[in-house]
Amino acid sequence: MAINTDAPHTTDALGERAALQSTDFGDTQKLLDISDKELKRELNHSPSDTHLVKDEQTEQTVVNVTSEPRSPSRVSFSRASSPTPEEREPCSFMWLAVISCFCLAVPINMFALYFAHMARSMIQANDYDGARRLGRLALLLSIVSIVVGLAIVLYLVMTEYNN
Template identity: 85%
Template structure:
């Protein structure tokens, strides 16, 4: 059975729905009358529920006022027990290592390291610490690989230049 929700519904001053002008929507009207009766029945039962809900809200408000009042005013007064645990601290993005790796001639690797360090910093600002830790470790790994590869390239160039100078004499 389908319910036509496009049909116009008129309401009188008491909020009860008036009968539809067309008789084609008789089933819909019956369903609406049943739902109105159920709503009124629930409203009669919910008077005690609203009193309970209001008292529950008042208790919660009192608890939040107490919690706010007991928190220390400055960070210097924080006790060692409430200091952040190592898992709660902000992770490092290793941006400085990525920037240092950019001075090595391993161009695609150090650019990826710089990119991942930037993304880790963005995730730290977005408070996504797990993703920032993951991308920070990846940036550190790529930075170290870039530095090692860059030093190997520099060493290779120096050795070949030395052998060419030594062989030419």
């Protein structure tokens, strides 16, 4: 798009230069009409790939649409990745988080249970990277909870025998 530098200019009351209102905006209007038509076509078709070709002689825009089926991974905006055939879905370690709830380290095992639940919900949403990350965190918190719980039990047993 070129700017018309040959248009006459005037100076208004503030001393700023402005183009006259009689300037021809035909090129701009053509571009806006073309972009509105393209937007309506894309909203109606919603193709995965659209190629625009402009014919200079007839000033028409031709839209070439390739209709490919949309995969669920293209629709999602998250970091979703599907497991490859040689690997399986990540584990949420819910069973270990439930076992850690029987230990005496109450705040730690509740966090382990929460992160295991979040990992399970991410598996259901097909976000396997996030599920792996939260599953590992649930595993770590469950193990820490069990170790701290056993240490508390051993401390209580040892102090009871000394009295």
